[in-house]
Amino acid sequence: MTVLLFILGVLFVAIGIIVSIALHEVGHLVPAKLFKVRVTQYMVGFGRTLWSTKKGDTEYGIKAIPAGGFVAMIGMYPPNKTDGSVRPSSTGLLQTLAESRAEPRKAGRLEKLAADARDMAHEEVGPEDENRVFYKLPVWKKIIIMLGGPAMNFVIAIVLMAVVLMGFGIAQPTTTLAEVNACQVKYGEQPPADLSNCTPTPAAAAGLKPGDKIVSFDGKQPASWDELSAWIKADAGRNVPITVERGGQSVSLSITPVLTARPVVNAAGVAEKDANGGVLTQEVGFAGISPASANVPQPVTAVLPAVGDNIAAVAGVVVNLPQRMVAVAQAAFSSAPRDPNGPVSVVGVGRVAGELAATEQVPLSARIAALISLIAGVNIALGVFNLIPLLPLDGGHVAGALYEGARRRIAKWFGRKDPGPFDIAKLLPLTYVVASVLLVMGALLIYADIVKPVNLFG
Known part of the structure; x- marks a missing residue:
């Protein structure tokens, strides 16, 4: 019976996380469609497509690896400023090489990264899509689209915390x-x-x-x-x-x-x-x-403060993330104890969920409330983490949009020519670095959650 309860707890939270990811992407999808941007794909997961269907302009589907999701919008990056193409002009490449004489090969590789990104962003753009590309949106619309995902996570957390506090009580x-x-x-x-x-x-x-x-x-x-x-x-x-x-x-x-x-x-x-x-x-x-x-049971007025306290706690972990990851590494490769308030991977979350469900000394209602609270906490973590102002996270796109708005406003103040949309493709090298760091951190957390899991029950 204990094993069955453990498995049910893991499945309950796993399904909750997948649904949360799907709704996070809905947070991007809905405002994108409201602002007439053509969305080609809405996918939950990565890797091979298991199932998909097309409705209107958008293909909706589920992929094999449920570790995230994405919404593909056309024209995420503006064309090359020199000749209007999605590939760099020879002049642009030569100029970049001239400005980086010390490392010409590196400059060429970086230029190619931006060119490939522009190519992918425009490969499905047709003449009829001239005003349906993302990069032409006003700054405030770009920000709303990018904040839609984290905002959805916070809404989910508020609803789930309301269920726990007002329905089950504390x-x-x-x-x-x-x-x-x-x-x-x-x-x-x-x-x-x-x-x-x-x-x-x-x-x-x-x-x-x-x-x-x-x-x-x-x-x-x-x-x-x-x-x-x-x-x-x-x-x-x-x-x-x-x-x-x-x-x-x-x-x-x-x-x-x-x-x-x-x-x-x-x-x-x-x-x-x-x-x-x-x-x-x-x-x-x-x-x-x-x-x-x-x-x-708590009053409705207790919900937002509780969510706010959780957001502040997660933000504190994110701010000190490098230090926390060092502590995780020390615990994973030594006899040092694991910090129960530190970061965990999806493996760690699943283990905690299973242990919560299998603790028969606690009433069933309390276990269900704890599992719901766990999903709420995961949504808060997803929302806060995605607000980090680094690509490929949503906060990085928001930062790019804010930079675009600031430089356009400054140009207007000084009577200069409008610099146009900010080419965020130029930041792709940094994006790959951040993505690589996130992958390493994720692998470390998974390893630590296997060899030195967080123990909430002594």
């Missing part, structure tokens, strides 16, 4: 007790082996039991565990009446919290540390109880 501590500690133990010490000789906690001495729901503390009804905890911390040494609901009956008790050192925690529930790395503590009232958790 686990929050309640005023029902999950555990009543038997012995008083100083912070940082281990409980004694013989519990019969220890000093009982205030909760144990009061007769509290797991499953009790605290409905009244010193005559006040706690609205949350945090409120109840604050009252206990403030009432050290004072005997306080307490009412619990036990088995449908109301039981009246009394408790005297004791003053003891407890760690200082921040809003996220993490213990704060001093300058030397030690845990900060404070003297507060202590009862010796732990709360049970329950899923509490």
Whole structure:
């Protein structure tokens, strides 16, 4: 049963990722068609075509390797400025060679890369497509088309987070007790082996039991565990009446919290540390109880902040990506531990999904919510990563469009001739370098996820 659940978890997330990729490309496709650009292909995946059908100008299909997708638009690169051809004129090539006398062969290769890209971008352009090419679009339309993909990923993430937060809710501590500690133990010490000789906690001495729901503390009804905890911390040494609901009956008790050192925690529930790395503590009232958790549906106003927090977290990983990749490499080729908050590949995501689905100690609803949250996180990662201003990512095309708009505006300010569309094909050498780096990073992550996977469950 565990193996079956593991496989189902992997399939669930795999299908979710493929659908997310398909919708990412829809984010490019729809505005391109709205702006009358001729789209020749809409493909999910790469490699050999498994299935396709043509509707209007566009061939829609699925390819063998589901590791991405693409929308092919005609005229992505402008023709050669010298003679209007999609191939470089001899003058343009000679001029490039003259300007790069130190490395003429390199210049020729770079020119050929741009020429081949222009050729492919114009191979299906006919006379009737003069005003349907991408490069003739206004800058703002180019930006909308290129931002459509990441925007779609963020929309998917918002919808999925809304399902999780508003439908399933998030686990929050309640005023029902999950555990009543038997012995008083100083912070940082281990409980004694013989519990019969220890000093009982205030909760144990009061007769509290797991499953009790605290409905009244010193005559006040706690609205949350945090409120109840604050009252206990403030009432050290004072005997306080307490009412619990036990088995449908109301039981009246009394408790005297004791003053003891407890760690200082921040809003996220993490213990704060001093300058030397030690845990900060404070003297507060202590009862010796732990709360049970329950899923509490959240309001719609909680969705966008949650997505925003996730975007900020992913952006932080992307900004520090070189450092993170060094840490991944060190973990993969040494005994160093893997950072659970670091980047992972699709293999790592699949493994986490399988482990989540197979964890039978967690209720089914919580596992489903976790898998949906995982797909939402993948969409946030796709959206943020594609905004990096480097080709071949969407952010690189946006950066090219912004540069085009800036130089045209500057030319207009100074009364100069309009420089025309920016020939982004000139950046293809950089594109190939970035693509190669991304492939190496992807291979490293896959290897690390196989030999040193992220372990979320200890």
